Amino acid sequence: DVVLTQTPSILSATIGQSVSISCRSSQSLLDSDGNTYLYWFLQRPGQSPQRLIYLVSNLGSGVPNRFSGSGSGTDFTLKISGVEAEDLGVYYCMQATHAYTFGAGTKLELK
């Protein structure tokens, strides 16, 4: 099974600070069709998860452009350029190249 390792598990930030979350896969997520099925989600407290990024670097519908995704193969990063209060919650990466797996999550909190 593919394991996704997210770091850090907890991230403390001030409003306006830029932060990054890492997601490392135990196997390459490059599919034979040329796509890399790596996604990022945000779950705000008490809410359902919201998809932020799809296929590594594509911004989801209605998602602010302060969010960006990058990476390839086994190493991926979500960057928030200027944290806002509404960004607080738990971030998950997910892969769908080899069945489905979620990372354990990164909690973004205010410093």
Add this chain to the structure above:
Amino acid sequence: EVQLVESGGGLVQPGRSLKLSCVASGFTFSNYGMNWIRQAPGKGLEWVAYISSGSSYIYYAETVKGRFTISRDNAKNTLYLQMTSLRSEDTALYYCARRLGADYWGQGVMVTVSS
């Protein structure tokens, strides 16, 4: 507006069965694969099952294979999850989510397995 509304959850004893439903609206349901994803209390997300748009492809997590059955009725815009031989570790909030990349999620339905 895309909407996914789950129902059918509740308290059930270990070993018993339960069937969840997810009614979709705001898009052409028959064109999209669908997922069930769950979240145990205070824990992370766990994918449970996927069904393709025409039910030709169905996949399960190892933790539920042989006990859970995903199905859909495209005429009723409804996704189902039949859960049998339930265990305490199946206690979770169950979400339905649209397509391979889970672009839309429902609000979730709680399933509690306890005697």
